[in-house]
Amino acid sequence: MPEPTTPLFDTLVIIGPGLIGSSILRRAREDRRIARHLVACDISPEVRARVAELDIADAVEADPVAAVRGADCVIICVPVGAIAMVAAQVLPVMKPGAILSEVGSVKKTVMDAVQPLLAAHPDIAFVPAHPMAGTEFSGPDAGFATLFEDRWCLLTPPENTPPAAITRITTLWEMMGARVRCMTVEHHDRVCAIVSHLPHLLAFTICGTADDLADETRSEVLDFAASGFRDFTRIAASDPTMWRDIFLNNREALLELLDRFIADAQAMGEAIRTGNEDVIVGRIRRGRAIRRSLIENRQA
């Protein structure tokens, strides 16, 4: 960890100070060992005005090119579908030796789009990060300084990334309270498909299925939701743009997993149809065993 007088970064730029970006800013504002100078940049005038009002950055910029000039670290915190475009804007003007990072929930498609740009800028280190933390709210008002406390942050740096850059981004997330792990983009996307993307897809879907029911039944879903439906759909409250981008960008891993899940659900349906008690009880037991592992892992 650096001395109190030497911050980890001189100038840290957050592009897209929404839930995630404004949480980084808030934390860095509280702990000035993270960066001497904090810059927020957003395309939306309302977001910029709100960030200034909230006073969570030392400077607020509209133009990403102006924002990143001279910075030693730039973190892109916009929706997954816009990350590569922002990277293309800022890479040509970033200072040699600077670090470019982003916090998107999907990594492979972003890496595929950014890799050719990086080839033209070998003096910039690219260290993608995915903080496994969030709420169902978005925008600069939704952030808070402790969002990353005790949460995982997954890094997916390309193979040739200078270790010093990986160490600095690791230190950044550790200073914000997170535990850090490195993995490949492919592995990241597969893991997130099962732990997050498929559960969200199913939660959005069952809400729709419930909504299609006859009126009388539908209103009672709301009355009696405490019996399972409620917990099951809590995650269905999240932002449409973010989830559209996640589903489209992690298409391959997600659809493969959805096919497997549907086959498993159909097999369970078939066991119920034919009254195959051994299969039914076996599947319930496996579900319980996984839950028990979660509890032992202190995640429950």
Next chain:
Amino acid sequence: MPEPTTPLFDTLVIIGPGLIGSSILRRAREDRRIARHLVACDISPEVRARVAELDIADAVEADPVAAVRGADCVIICVPVGAIAMVAAQVLPVMKPGAILSEVGSVKKTVMDAVQPLLAAHPDIAFVPAHPMAGTEFSGPDAGFATLFEDRWCLLTPPENTPPAAITRITTLWEMMGARVRCMTVEHHDRVCAIVSHLPHLLAFTICGTADDLADETRSEVLDFAASGFRDFTRIAASDPTMWRDIFLNNREALLELLDRFIADAQAMGEAIRTGNEDVIVGRIRRGRAIRRSLIENRQA
């Protein structure tokens, strides 16, 4: 509500003092306006010994025939698959004018099996109840007196049930803190299929899907479960016998709903495959709208 000196029932018998049954006993022990004399009956010697030790009943019986003789209310609290058999044992020896109730999570198959028995005992009122409350634990140690507080209890009495009997069972559940609603068995089973049975089936299933993944990914599911998987599978911790019985007994409503859900999930998969953003965003928006209704309904 009755005067403090006149309990609602003279002798109340609980058959199967597990999670639900022992919670009724505990509440009735605390509030003696519910019944003067409390009898617990269970086939398992271990359960009987434990109920005696816990001191939550005035008498503990092994034989249901002996237990129910002279009682003015009998509540069957055994797994759904065993309810009709217990009803057949006790109906012939119950006192004329007494009330028979049960607390199973599925109603249609139980009613179909009990209705012919009732025809032979027109002097017994049958008032099935389903308290929409529970935990993932079972057995007499799992119960607690406040389990039904602020929860719904659904009654599904047959059409010809004397209103006085319905009123007494309603009063019982209200004295235990629940809100009561009456509905047909068919409607009950449809509502529970969507609010509880389908979410449980999907939660058990996704745990199995995760368990089938390559070792490396599977262990990380446990590490990163906080990103959605955990909430989604919380309900997958419940008892295998209970859920086997629920799935088999609510087969028709559940399988119809599972088919609809799978069709909806496949349509979402197809929209992701073809990049149909309007469909994807539309479905996410609907999911959020349902969640918002839940919050307005103060269930979230």
